[in-house]
Amino acid sequence: MESHGLYVYGLVRAAGAPELGEVGLDYRGRPARVHPVAVGDVAAVVSAYERDRRVLPLRRNLEPHHRVIHELANSSTVIPMTFGHVARSQREVTSVLRRNAGGVQAELDRLEGKIEMGLKIHWDVPNIFKHIVEGDAGLAELRDRVFRERAPGQAEKIELGRRFEERLRSERASLAERALQALEAEVAETRTNAPTTEEGVADLAFLVDRQLQKRFEERVGEIASSWPAQYVFRCTGPRAPFNFVDLQLAAGTSRGSREWSS
């Protein structure tokens, strides 16, 4: 019996599942061969990996993970795994596939012919705090009142910060809504992620028909040119449908085996 585990990149259809060659995460010090393990109509794309070794989020691990999923998404429909999945054996992989074949198949059908595109919008202004505060007369007045004091009180500062955040949130919400509405007709589904910096306006993901990618990008260009110069648009993708996979998989044989208990 084999003595190694398997690093799992994603799930695909068995038909046409590619051999990608020796481009995987390192196994015994060199890039492992990436290949499908199929059960019926579905397959997991895997490569050999030490069974009990942790997976560190280092560039040399993240890069092959990303590249493999990217290549799969370029040529087919893929359900990407989150970084860092290692099955203990091929048997474990086939067991999970067998157990979840119906759900995986349905998810692949739903995503068939679609890709994910991203749109990040941020404010391109010298000072986001000044920009937001001075766009709201009440907030600007509160600022001037609070900082007229040499040492403003804690409560006043908290109130000012809270009001600022409220204003930032509502600005973001209405701008994101405006962008989503303008793109609605070009896409199948949308997801909204929270911006990670104060300058972030919106971090949007779109599930787009593969054939319509160019049209989507053109539409983003049109929208950008109709927005004022204080915003920057960044269009990303195509990539695997990371934001749109929605699948709970039952794993292992000792637990989560409800379907066999009756």
Add this chain to the structure above:
Amino acid sequence: MAKLVPSSSSSGLAEVVDTILDKGIVIDAWARLSLVGIELLSLEARVVVSSVETYLQYAEAIGLTTNVAVAAPA
């Protein structure tokens, strides 16, 4: 007219690290990611949460934008 930055200039690994670590499907029994002792810049990206500490930080930043002169000492 808003600036449109082409995607080709931003398709690097840094751009997708958050997505790789955060999105996609999870099988608990196989999750072997270790973050012990590792600090990733992207993981430190401040998620804006409602908290007193955040409000105070905002207030400090806003204070620097004020045009009102601080009252001179008596």
